[in-house]
Amino acid sequence: MKSLSTISSLNKNSKIVVISIWVFISLLFVDLYVSSITDVATSFIQTTVGGALFVLLMILSMFGTLLVMSSIWKIVDKKNSIFSRHKMLFRVMQIVLYSLSAFLMIEIILWNKYYTISLTSIVIVSYGSSILMSLFVSIKLFSWYKENKNMFSLLFGLTIFFLFVNSLVSIFLFATLLSEKPFQIDTTTPIVFNFECEVDSLFCIFKESIINIQSYTLMIYFSLFWICNYFLLHYRIKKIGKIKFFTLITLPLALFFFLFIYHYDELYSLTENMKFDESSIFMLQIFIGIFSTALCGILYGLGFKSVANLLKMSPKVERYLIMASYGIILFFITANATIVGASFPPFGIPSIIFLPFASLLFYVGIYYSIIAISNDIRVRKYIKNSAYKELEIMGNLARSQMIGNMKEKVLEMTKKYSEEIHQSSESETMETEEDLKSYLDEAIRIFNKGNKK
Numbered sequence: 001m002k003s004l005s006t007i008s009s010l011n012k013n014s015k016i017v018v019i020s021i022w023v024f025i026s027l028l029f030v031d032l033y034v035s036s037i038t039d040v041a042t043s044f045i046q047t048t049v050g051g052a053l054f055v056l057l058m059i060l061s062m063f064g065t066l067l068v069m070s071s072i073w074k075i076v077d078k079k080n081s082i083f084s085r086h087k088m089l090f091r092v093m094q095i096v097l098y099s100l101s102a103f104l105m106i107e108i109i110l111w112n113k114y115y116t117i118s119l120t121s122i123v124i125v126s127y128g129s130s131i132l133m134s135l136f137v138s139i140k141l142f143s144w145y146k147e148n149k150n151m152f153s154l155l156f157g158l159t160i161f162f163l164f165v166n167s168l169v170s171i172f173l174f175a176t177l178l179s180e181k182p183f184q185i186d187t188t189t190p191i192v193f194n195f196e197c198e199v200d201s202l203f204c205i206f207k208e209s210i211i212n213i214q215s216y217t218l219m220i221y222f223s224l225f226w227i228c229n230y231f232l233l234h235y236r237i238k239k240i241g242k243i244k245f246f247t248l249i250t251l252p253l254a255l256f257f258f259l260f261i262y263h264y265d266e267l268y269s270l271t272e273n274m275k276f277d278e279s280s281i282f283m284l285q286i287f288i289g290i291f292s293t294a295l296c297g298i299l300y301g302l303g304f305k306s307v308a309n310l311l312k313m314s315p316k317v318e319r320y321l322i323m324a325s326y327g328i329i330l331f332f333i334t335a336n337a338t339i340v341g342a343s344f345p346p347f348g349i350p351s352i353i354f355l356p357f358a359s360l361l362f363y364v365g366i367y368y369s370i371i372a373i374s375n376d377i378r379v380r381k382y383i384k385n386s387a388y389k390e391l392e393i394m395g396n397l398a399r400s401q402m403i404g405n406m407k408e409k410v411l412e413m414t415k416k417y418s419e420e421i422h423q424s425s426e427s428e429t430m431e432t433e434e435d436l437k438s439y440l441d442e443a444i445r446i447f448n449k450g451n452k453k
Contacts, residue, residue: 021326024064028333028351029294031057035348036286038341039191040279045343046187054345055105061350062101068357069094072364075320082136083364093129093356100125101353108345113186116178119339119346122353123174127167129356130335134164137363144400152231152393153400159224166217167335173210174339181342191341225300226253231393232303252295290336297332301325304365310391314379320369327362334358373398 030053034041044050069090076084083090100122107114141157144150180194195211197204226249233249308321335358337351373379373394383395 024060025326025329025333027057027060028330028337028354029290031347031351032290032294032333032337033287035337035339035341035343035351036290037283038343038347039193040282042191042343045345045347051345054347054350057347057350058101058105058353061354062098064354065094065097065357068361072360075364075368082140083360083367086132086136089132090129090360093125096125097122097353097356101349104346104349113184114344114346115184116181116342117183119342119349120175120178122349123178123339124171126352126355127171127174130359131164131167131171133356133359133363134160134167137367138164140367144397148396148400150393150396150400152228153397155224156228159221159228162217162221162224166214166221169210169214169217173214176207176210177340178342185342185344185346187344189342189344191343193338193340195340222253222296225296229300229303232307249299252292252299293336294329294333297329300332301329304328307391307394311373311379311382311394313382314372314376317369317372317376317379320365320372322365324362324365324369327358327360327365330354330358331362370394370397370401374401 034045034053038045045054072083073087076087100118104114104118104122107118138157138160141153141160145153145157177194182189197207230249233245302325304321304325308318308325311317311321334351334355337348337355339346339348339352341348373383380395380398383391383398
């Protein structure tokens with residue numbers, strides 16, 4: 001191998017790599033912001049500069065997905081896991097997204113228009129891929145909780161589960177809102193964020209229900225991520241003080257909820273009292289809202305980065321956790337981009353295209369860091385002797401993984417020998433797989449109970 005991949009070199013503290021990643025994150029943030037104000041920024045997005053910015057964002061998004069996938073496959077190919085078993089599915093997703101993106105660009109550049117179905121197709125494939133990954137990971141976290149009754153596994157599993165529900169509902173939301181758009185979009189098409197519904201009909205009831213469910217699940221998984229992150233950053237209280245600590249971790253979430261719930265009525269009053277332009281106030285409110293969202297993602301990323309700093313003794317674990325930290329930042333930006341305005345060009349699409357790859361970066365980083373810890377006795381001993389609570393969390397997750405692996409191996413061996421004994425003794429009955437699982441669970445329960453005494 002002549003060189004390491006971009007993501008794999010993160011543990012070498014390469015300034016160029018880190019700067020490149022943050023530039024990419026900043027550009028996706030620009031896409032998120034512009035996608036949210038397209039109705040008041042038409043004069044910009046339809047200029048040559050706006051078009052060039054969109055093309056640049058599309059190219060960088062596609063290039064970023066290529067780097068992520070090439071790095072991820074080097075990891076998942078080495079071990080049998082939920083990700084390696086579904087590798088072909090992710091490959092198909094990647095190819096389909098590339099094809100849909102290329103077709104969209106051809107429509108825009110050559111025909112100076114695009115079809116709404118192109119946006120809907122990209123949303124379905126992108127969010128659908130993220131949904132599958134969220135489902136896989138939440139099930140795994142719940143299984144870890146079942147093995148070791150680790151409360152962090154349960155809490156984190158619920159977080160990912162509500163993220164799964166939110167992503168699922170988002171597909172219906174985007175599909176519903178885009179269905180009200182013209183079949184063909186060009187520069188003359190009005191940009192309207194059609195969240196409201198004035199007609200009393202079954203369609204409006206469905207639309208409003210979808211919007212409400214999407215909003216509530218968004219607030220729930222934001223809050224659950226905050227609670228999880230509190231446990232990961234808890235040790236910093238002694239370093240920076242309680243007041244600074246709680247201000248740091250609470251401010252982004254409090255700002256997000258304030259803006260999300262109250263909709264900046266106070267800011268709009270400035271247009272009357274101080275004669276500010278209403279569109280400027282609107283752009284300011286949107287900027288504050290998405291900036292608080294990005295800050296939440298950065299804060300949650302710092303949680304995993306702080307744990308990575310405590311595990312520098314294992315470059316592999318550190319690398320995986322840093323991957324997870326960048327993945328969660330990118331996820332919070334890409335998952336909140338919108339194409340509801342259906343502008344020309346359709347800002348928000350570059351972020352949505354990158355969404356499943358941000359999810360993959362986050363989930364693979366988390367999953368394989370636990371796998372690496374469970375397979376490294378040196379790291380497990382270090383965690384066991386450490387006073388850091390966040391390392392205890394990682395140790396419990398790794399222990400759950402070890403118990404799960406042990407059960408699979410023992411169950412396989414027991415089933416094999418049970419069949420051999422049954423054949424040699426010619427007995428009429430034989431333990432079922434459920435019986436064997438029950439015996440094994442009981443043995444592990446007794447073992448864990450003995451260790452706690």
